[in-house]
Amino acid sequence: MSEGRRITVLAGGVGAAKFLRGLLAVHPNELVTAVINVADDFRLHGLAISPDVDTVTYTLSGLVNSDTGWGRIDESWRVRDELERLGGQTWFNLGDLDLALHLYRTQRLGEGATLTEVTSEVCEKLGIKAHLLPASNHQIRTQLKVQNQGWVDFQDYFVAQQHNVVIEDLRFEGIEAAKAGPEVLSSLANSDAIVIAPSNPFVSVKPVLEISGVADVLRERRTKVVAISPIVGGAALKGPASRMLEELGFERNSVGIASLYRDFAGTLVIDQQDSELAPRVQSEGMRVLVTDTIMDTRDRAAALAEAALGEILISGEGKQ
Amino acid sequence: MSEGRRITVLAGGVGAAKFLRGLLAVHPNELVTAVINVADDFRLHGLAISPDVDTVTYTLSGLVNSDTGWGRIDESWRVRDELERLGGQTWFNLGDLDLALHLYRTQRLGEGATLTEVTSEVCEKLGIKAHLLPASNHQIRTQLKVQNQGWVDFQDYFVAQQHNVVIEDLRFEGIEAAKAGPEVLSSLANSDAIVIAPSNPFVSVKPVLEISGVADVLRERRTKVVAISPIVGGAALKGPASRMLEELGFERNSVGIASLYRDFAGTLVIDQQDSELAPRVQSEGMRVLVTDTIMDTRDRAAALAEAALGEILISGEGKQ
Numbered sequence: 001m002s003e004g005r006r007i008t009v010l011a012g013g014v015g016a017a018k019f020l021r022g023l024l025a026v027h028p029n030e031l032v033t034a035v036i037n038v039a040d041d042f043r044l045h046g047l048a049i050s051p052d053v054d055t056v057t058y059t060l061s062g063l064v065n066s067d068t069g070w071g072r073i074d075e076s077w078r079v080r081d082e083l084e085r086l087g088g089q090t091w092f093n094l095g096d097l098d099l100a101l102h103l104y105r106t107q108r109l110g111e112g113a114t115l116t117e118v119t120s121e122v123c124e125k126l127g128i129k130a131h132l133l134p135a136s137n138h139q140i141r142t143q144l145k146v147q148n149q150g151w152v153d154f155q156d157y158f159v160a161q162q163h164n165v166v167i168e169d170l171r172f173e174g175i176e177a178a179k180a181g182p183e184v185l186s187s188l189a190n191s192d193a194i195v196i197a198p199s200n201p202f203v204s205v206k207p208v209l210e211i212s213g214v215a216d217v218l219r220e221r222r223t224k225v226v227a228i229s230p231i232v233g234g235a236a237l238k239g240p241a242s243r244m245l246e247e248l249g250f251e252r253n254s255v256g257i258a259s260l261y262r263d264f265a266g267t268l269v270i271d272q273q274d275s276e277l278a279p280r281v282q283s284e285g286m287r288v289l290v291t292d293t294i295m296d297t298r299d300r301a302a303a304l305a306e307a308a309l310g311e312i313l314i315s316g317e318g319k320q
Numbered sequence: 321m322s323e324g325r326r327i328t329v330l331a332g333g334v335g336a337a338k339f340l341r342g343l344l345a346v347h348p349n350e351l352v353t354a355v356i357n358v359a360d361d362f363r364l365h366g367l368a369i370s371p372d373v374d375t376v377t378y379t380l381s382g383l384v385n386s387d388t389g390w391g392r393i394d395e396s397w398r399v400r401d402e403l404e405r406l407g408g409q410t411w412f413n414l415g416d417l418d419l420a421l422h423l424y425r426t427q428r429l430g431e432g433a434t435l436t437e438v439t440s441e442v443c444e445k446l447g448i449k450a451h452l453l454p455a456s457n458h459q460i461r462t463q464l465k466v467q468n469q470g471w472v473d474f475q476d477y478f479v480a481q482q483h484n485v486v487i488e489d490l491r492f493e494g495i496e497a498a499k500a501g502p503e504v505l506s507s508l509a510n511s512d513a514i515v516i517a518p519s520n521p522f523v524s525v526k527p528v529l530e531i532s533g534v535a536d537v538l539r540e541r542r543t544k545v546v547a548i549s550p551i552v553g554g555a556a557l558k559g560p561a562s563r564m565l566e567e568l569g570f571e572r573n574s575v576g577i578a579s580l581y582r583d584f585a586g587t588l589v590i591d592q593q594d595s596e597l598a599p600r601v602q603s604e605g606m607r608v609l610v611t612d613t614i615m616d617t618r619d620r621a622a623a624l625a626e627a628a629l630g631e632i633l634i635s636g637e638g639k640q
């Protein structure tokens with residue numbers, strides 16, 4: 001009996017969103033929980049912006065710009081263009097439709113709602129049945145030590161500098177004091193399976209794992225945890241994960257990923273292009289599962305979810 | 321010699337903006353200062369909104385929606401419509417172009433700039449040569465005691481309830497601690513003439529007058545101060561000024577205005593439709609000047625400025 005099996009996914013942005021979209025095609029949506037990184041969150045123009053929560057939200061509601069994997073489809077830029085005219089900061093490229101969500105969130109947070117509550121409200125409005133849980137309602141801020149620059153904020157590194165710089169270290173300001181958000185630890189403790197999505201291990205997964213209690217649950221439940229490598233053929237499909245592996249002293253491939261996750265996950269899913277790495281992943285002490293990890297369509301993402309979760313999922317039971 | 325004569329205008333929103341636009345057509349712009357009410361300012365969605373400053377800014381830069389007298393011409397509503405879909409607050413009707421200014425202001429305030437500095441930056445970007453001075457950089461908040469409701473915030477009364485309710489009292493939270501903004505008092509002290517614009521005497525002019533030092537300068541320089549009545553034929557051209565006069569115990573006409581301003585202004589300009597009130601304004605101890613006060617075109621606003629300021633202005637010297 002796998003009916004009613006609960007799955008929790010540790011999620012960053014684009015890669016996690018694509019995986020979740022696939023998973024939700026083949027599993028009852030209300031049984032899926034995503035614990036989403038909030039260490040990229042920041043304030044701009046006074047607005048509370050949660051890039052990973054938003055990317056997952058837009059993707060699962062069908063509103064995402066599928067060309068970029070983030071932001072809104074049919075987006076317009078009237079506010080940004082006017083802001084540019086005024087000499088304002090436009091490096092983050094806030095679209096008009098996207099802005100509406102930031103306005104809503106900021107207003108609600110100002111009224112005393114938590115990010116968890118706001119996210120739940122938005123999901124309800126947009127028809128998302130899966131549970132999207134911000135990893136924490138406390139402020140955690142990723143900073144990167146960039147060669148010749150010192151410590152810079154994540155969005156400066158990632159968006160303004162387009163991650164075209166060498167990093168030497170990273171830290172998560174506020175993580176010691178941060179508590180896991182409501183239902184995060186219980187969801188991890190009570191799931192039938194836990195997935196570490198194919199997200200950046202340093203800036204998406206690590207700032208979730210380092211929240212008090214999260215890594216402990218994963219270590220205890222290691223055999224139920226399956227991680228999906230975000231690296232294919234030595235390169236991340238998106239973002240700086242592969243160069244970060246190298247810059248931070250790890251192998252620039254799924255073996256490097258295995259060395260990061262081996263304490264937390266029993267299984268690593270690697271791409272079929274990297275099948276020759278399977279024995280080396282096993283040497284790190286992980287089961288290895290070789291399959292197609294490229295999620296350029298929803299069907300391929302669903303197939304990846306089915307492969308990763310095996311008997312946890314019943315094909316055909318899912319719906320969206 | 322009236323060359324180089326400096327004029328300072330106490331300003332609210334729409335009426336003041338129209339007057340200023342006329343004045344700037346006939347007087348060197350750099351010699352005109354507007355001290356603008358900030359007691360309507362508020363935060364919505366985390367954004368710092370300054371309605372009167374914005375109305376004056378948009379009007380003087382030619383960007384105003386001339387149908388309404390406030391907001392932007394060629395405005396669009398993409399953000400608001402999406403915010404409505406999310407269940408957000410849309411009662412204030414923030415347009416896309418208008419939002420850009422609020423984003424800019426909020427960002428700059430967050431960086432430590434003052435409202436005075438931000439306003440100056442925006443004026444420079446938009447080519448406004450007159451000096452727009454927020455009355456204060458401290459938080460002042462108009463509240464109205466509404467029949468059967470108790471105290472409500474200004475924007476709730478004015479926008480959400482469309483001022484279709486009876487008010488019993490008003491107060492300006494924070495006014496005791498508020499200091500006049502930079503150059504406000506010196507501008508009033510050093511001007512060759514001071515104009516109280518045809519703005520709402522209770523919610524636009526009073527919260528400027530009550531800032532420490534402002535009323536004192538006007539009392540001392542009373543003969544240099546000319547007020548323009550916002551009431552024509554017993555009704556305000558816009559907004560709730562006339563019903564507020566009655567509700568707060570004043571005559572619902574320019575005599576009521578005179579009784580409010582007589583200590584601060586030597587002269588009251590009233591509309592030609594109300595010429596029969598002239599003796600009664602004089603009985604309040606003010607000079608009276610009867611002219612056309614309806615500013616439906618820039619030329620008529622300019623003519624009003626010339627009539628109100630008389631020999632202070634040299635026609636034809638002005639430019640924009």
